[in-house]
Amino acid sequence: MATYTIAIVGAGPAGYFAAQALQNLQNEELTFAIDVIERLPTPWGLVRSGVAPDHPKIKTVSKVFEKIATAGNLRLFGNVELGRDVNLEDLKSKYDAVVIATGTSIGRKLGIAGEGMPGSLSAAEFVPWYNAHPDFKNLEIPLDCDTAIVIGAGNVAMDVARMLALNPDELDPTDTATHAIAALKKSQIRKVYICARRGSENASFTSPELRELPKLEHTNVIMHKEDIDEAILAAGDEPEKDVKNNLDAMRAIAEADPTHHERTLEFLFHHVPKEILGSDRVSEIVFSTPTGEKKIPAGLVITAIGYEALPLEGLPYEKGKVLNADGHVSENVYVVGWAKRGPSGVIGTNKSDAAVVMQLLAASLKEPKNSGDINDLLAAHPVITQTHWEAINQAEVSQGEPLGKPRIKFADRDELIEIAGL
Ligand code: NAP
Numbered sequence: 178m179a180t181y182t183i184a185i186v187g188a189g190p191a192g193y194f195a196a197q198a199l200q201n202l203q204n205e206e207l208t209f210a211i212d213v214i215e216r217l218p219t220p221w222g223l224v225r226s227g228v229a230p231d232h233p234k235i236k237t238v239s240k241v242f243e244k245i246a247t248a249g250n251l252r253l254f255g256n257v258e259l260g261r262d263v264n265l266e267d268l269k270s271k272y273d274a275v276v277i278a279t280g281t282s283i284g285r286k287l288g289i290a291g292e293g294m295p296g297s298l299s300a301a302e303f304v305p306w307y308n309a310h311p312d313f314k315n316l317e318i319p320l321d322c323d324t325a326i327v328i329g330a331g332n333v334a335m336d337v338a339r340m341l342a343l344n345p346d347e348l349d350p351t352d353t354a355t356h357a358i359a360a361l362k363k364s365q366i367r368k369v370y371i372c373a374r375r376g377s378e379n380a381s382f383t384s385p386e387l388r389e390l391p392k393l394e395h396t397n398v399i400m401h402k403e404d405i406d407e408a409i410l411a412a413g414d415e416p417e418k419d420v421k422n423n424l425d426a427m428r429a430i431a432e433a434d435p436t437h438h439e440r441t442l443e444f445l446f447h448h449v450p451k452e453i454l455g456s457d458r459v460s461e462i463v464f465s466t467p468t469g470e471k472k473i474p475a476g477l478v479i480t481a482i483g484y485e486a487l488p489l490e491g492l493p494y495e496k497g498k499v500l501n502a503d504g505h506v507s508e509n510v511y512v513v514g515w516a517k518r519g520p521s522g523v524i525g526t527n528k529s530d531a532a533v534v535m536q537l538l539a540a541s542l543k544e545p546k547n548s549g550d551i552n553d554l555l556a557a558h559p560v561i562t563q564t565h566w567e568a569i570n571q572a573e574v575s576q577g578e579p580l581g582k583p584r585i586k587f588a589d590r591d592e593l594i595e596i597a598g599l
Pocket of ligand 1: 330373374386482
């Protein structure tokens with residue numbers, strides 16, 4: 178019987194599904210001792226910091242992660258950052274294999290004038306802000322204007338626009354960061370545009386998310402019928418199933434009776450962003466449209482146009498991803514999830530993807546030779562173990578429960594470490 182030591186870097190969906198795939202490969206001859214290394218004091222990655230708080234069902238996958246975490250052969254090393262507390266060379270020499278599952282945390286840029294101005298930010302900042310990610314808790318989001326523009330036609334743009342356009346009282350029973358609920362309750366924003374650069378037949382929204390929009394109780398949702406009619410024509414007689422489902426959902430929105438709430442979410446298609454204008458902060462966005470140039474006044478613009486991986490020392494990158502061949506990077510290093518494939522697919526996509534890469538990893542293993550012991554590197558460092566995390570988890574759930582929330586998240590790194598008892 179052989180036991181191999183594996184380091185997985187990143188405790189998000191891709192990391193946990195990689196661990197699960199390794200657990201599933203175990204038999205009487207083969208076992209794995211898995212260490213999951215995570216830079217935050219909390220695990221679950223995008224399930225904690227990315228999924229919209231008004232979508233609690235999607236977060237139930239965290240129960241699967243906890244099952245994987247407590248299966249017996251996995252140790253959590255939270256609050257340990259690759260490149261700061263340990264480096265890749267350490268991991269390569271101390272483990273039989275290293276799996277990178279660090280995702281794509283940087284928002285893609287439009288590359289247009291004015292993008293760096295106050296009032297212009299990326300979903301890669303706004304989303305972790307409302308989800309209580311410690312690195313973003315102090316972000317100042319200018320919500321003192323009446324109009325916000327979200328650029329992009331994917332599910333992240335939809336999440337961001339919905340969070341800005343819903344009545345913030347609807348967030349009370351959610352685990353939205355306390356600072357974000359307070360700020361959104363003071364928000365002056367009453368009009369949110371989602372601007373897509375192509376027609377609705379090319380939008381990347383998925384139909385369940387579109388079908389949910391009319392259920393917003395305090396927001397007018399506007400799609401223009403002529404946009405959808407034009408898209409139905411452009412999609413032809415036999416559109417792909419996903420496109421047809423999307424267009425059906427969009428047509429239902431476009432044809433619904435108008436509502437008269439204080440807040441409005443409006444979809445604009447064929448709006449290509451050209452420039453962000455303003456003197457000391459964003460005041461207008463210039464678009465090119467089929468009928469010519471159009472300026473829309475807005476005090477906040479959020480881009481949701483995809484993500485790139487944050488480069489880590491020792492790893493090769495290409496086009497915002499870790500350069501890899503079917504998940505193999507080099508020597509005993511592998512990559513899974515969005516760091517491997519780029520930012521596409523739902524949480525479950527990472528399960529099948531990680532399973533294939535872990536088979537490749539297992540097939541390449543020779544004699545086990547590395548101890549998997551990194552404690553000497555972390556002697557003076559506060560490491561969040563699974564037991565510590567369970568204390569944090571319990572504390573968050575306990576303070577949420579009396580208020581009818583699934584949890585109230587601690588957003589401060591030092592506070593998280595203190596709650597853990599370190
Ligand atoms: P996405 O689905 O790839 O959408 C990105 C959008 O940005 C596209 O509409 C794209 O338009 C647009 N875009 C790219 N570059 C642009 C530019 N320079 N100017 C204007 N628009 C530009 O990405 P995402 O929304 O970040 O989502 C990532 C993945 O997570 C997706 O698979 C998504 O379904 C998933 N997700 C799922 C959920 C859920 O299930 N509820 C929630 C959030 C995210 P073009 O098509 O024209 O390039």
